[in-house]
Amino acid sequence: MDARTLPEPKEVWRWLDEVPDPEIPVISLTDLGIIRDVAWDGDTLVVAVTPTYSGCPATTVINLDIETALRSHGIEKLRLERRLSPPWTTDWISEAGREKLRAYGIAPPIDGTAADGRLMARASRLAGSNLAVACPRCGSTRTEKVSQFGSTPCKASYRCSDCLEPFDYFKCI
Amino acid sequence: MATAIPAVDPAAYFEWLLRMGDNTLILGHRVSEWCGHSPVLEEDIALANTALDLIGQTQFWLGLAGEIEGRGRTADNLAYLRDAAAFRNVLLVERPNGDFGKTLMRQFLFDAYHLEMLRALVSSSDPRVAEIAGKALKEVSYHFERSADLVIRLGDGTEESHRRMQKALDELWPYTGEMFLDDSADEAVAEAGIAPLPSALKAAWDKSVADVLVEATLVRPEGTYQHKGGKRGVHTEHLGYILADMQFLQRAYPNSVW
Numbered sequence: 001m002d003a004r005t006l007p008e009p010k011e012v013w014r015w016l017d018e019v020p021d022p023e024i025p026v027i028s029l030t031d032l033g034i035i036r037d038v039a040w041d042g043d044t045l046v047v048a049v050t051p052t053y054s055g056c057p058a059t060t061v062i063n064l065d066i067e068t069a070l071r072s073h074g075i076e077k078l079r080l081e082r083r084l085s086p087p088w089t090t091d092w093i094s095e096a097g098r099e100k101l102r103a104y105g106i107a108p109p110i111d112g113t114a115a116d117g118r119l120m121a122r123a124s125r126l127a128g129s130n131l132a133v134a135c136p137r138c139g140s141t142r143t144e145k146v147s148q149f150g151s152t153p154c155k156a157s158y159r160c161s162d163c164l165e166p167f168d169y170f171k172c173i
Numbered sequence: 174m175a176t177a178i179p180a181v182d183p184a185a186y187f188e189w190l191l192r193m194g195d196n197t198l199i200l201g202h203r204v205s206e207w208c209g210h211s212p213v214l215e216e217d218i219a220l221a222n223t224a225l226d227l228i229g230q231t232q233f234w235l236g237l238a239g240e241i242e243g244r245g246r247t248a249d250n251l252a253y254l255r256d257a258a259a260f261r262n263v264l265l266v267e268r269p270n271g272d273f274g275k276t277l278m279r280q281f282l283f284d285a286y287h288l289e290m291l292r293a294l295v296s297s298s299d300p301r302v303a304e305i306a307g308k309a310l311k312e313v314s315y316h317f318e319r320s321a322d323l324v325i326r327l328g329d330g331t332e333e334s335h336r337r338m339q340k341a342l343d344e345l346w347p348y349t350g351e352m353f354l355d356d357s358a359d360e361a362v363a364e365a366g367i368a369p370l371p372s373a374l375k376a377a378w379d380k381s382v383a384d385v386l387v388e389a390t391l392v393r394p395e396g397t398y399q400h401k402g403g404k405r406g407v408h409t410e411h412l413g414y415i416l417a418d419m420q421f422l423q424r425a426y427p428n429s430v431w
Contacts, residue, residue, distance in 0.1 A: 051229070053225070053229060054230045054309060055226050056225075056229065085300070085308075087310075117292075117313065117317045147216070147218065148315060149215075149222040153225055153226060157215055
């Protein structure tokens with residue numbers, strides 16, 4: 001690949017739209033908002049990736065998937081960079097991604113409900129406020145939190161009080 | 174990223190980074206011991222996820238420690254190839270798990286400190302520290318909410334759960350003071366604007382712990398005696414057992430990779 005045929009970053013973004021998240025394969029890495037930048041450094045393609053959680057075990061697989069996808073499109077010189085700042089937030093999950101999560105059975109994050117370490121969630125519960133997570137199956141907002149941690153660090157476990165199904169909630173950070 | 178590195182004695186900075194990374198490493202390892210043994214499935218998953226976050230943060234802190242040291246040691250080298258006397262975690266995090274209540278009490282006492290530390294580190298003069306703290310802060314906010322919530326539920330729970338939580342608190346309390354002791358390494362990084370003095374976090378910790386203990390109907394212990402030593406490498410016998418478990422593979426089969 002010589003300089004004249006280097007693909008536009010826009011094109012690379014389109015390729016990355018096709019790379020699924022290894023743990024939630026219905027959404028892509030770009031839906032998830034973890035690809036932070038795509039740029040050329042001379043003839044080397046640099047892709048900046050941010051981890052969702054510090055210890056997310058999918059990180060290595062994600063990097064491997066990105067590399068495999070880009071190589072299959074003919075990219076030879078590639079550098080993946082870890083970017084920690086600004087830290088990943090669920091606000092970066094695309095609208096399309098949220099709909100795909102819901103259709104898959106995972107309630108998407110409700111923005112603005114992240115823990116801030118001041119026991120806000122508890123205070124608001126005690127005050128009777130209910131930032132309801134809607135059941136992704138029946139749509140009911142009569143749901144309850146079973147545990148703040150679910151099948152992966154990014155999710156919490158919930159249960160619907162109407163259809164009685166347990167489900168994952170993609171919690172807000 | 175262009176990084177303006179604050180002027181600081183690299184030995185003191187390395188020491189301080191080891192303390193950050195060793196606290197999360199040893200607590201993460203301790204918590205991971207629950208995997209497959211917790212009282213209910215949801216708690217098993219929650220503990221494993223907490224451990225995962227802590228180990229992830231360890232990779233960042235020890236990675237930066239290796240960089241500052243400048244001798245080519247990676248986060249893995251530092252985790253797997255140091256002996257107990259080279260570890261700098263506080264004694265609290267190497268306390269044995271005990272029952273579920275004691276594990277949660279240890280987590281809560283540490284989380285309350287960890288949260289205050291990370292909040293301060295977000296405005297560190299070293300952007301590398303600030304970005305790790307910014308990432309970890311989001312995770313630790315969840316850790317604190319969960320551990321505080323469970324301390325309240327178990328403290329203000331049944332007679333048996335209350336009794337166990339009070340016993341855990343009484344046993345662990347003499348290990349909390351070490352988190353707020355300052356020494357020359359702390360002073361050097363504080364001077365450079367990298368981190369707060371540990372003692373500066375004490376008032377906020379006292380308040381957040383006191384608020385939760387009141388709601389949990391638990392009584393803050395009166396005693397003032399505090400164990401110390403972990404921060405300078407003088408550990409209890411428990412750390413040796415943790416390292417024997419954690420480092421076995423790398424010691425028995427040097428340089429093996431995953």
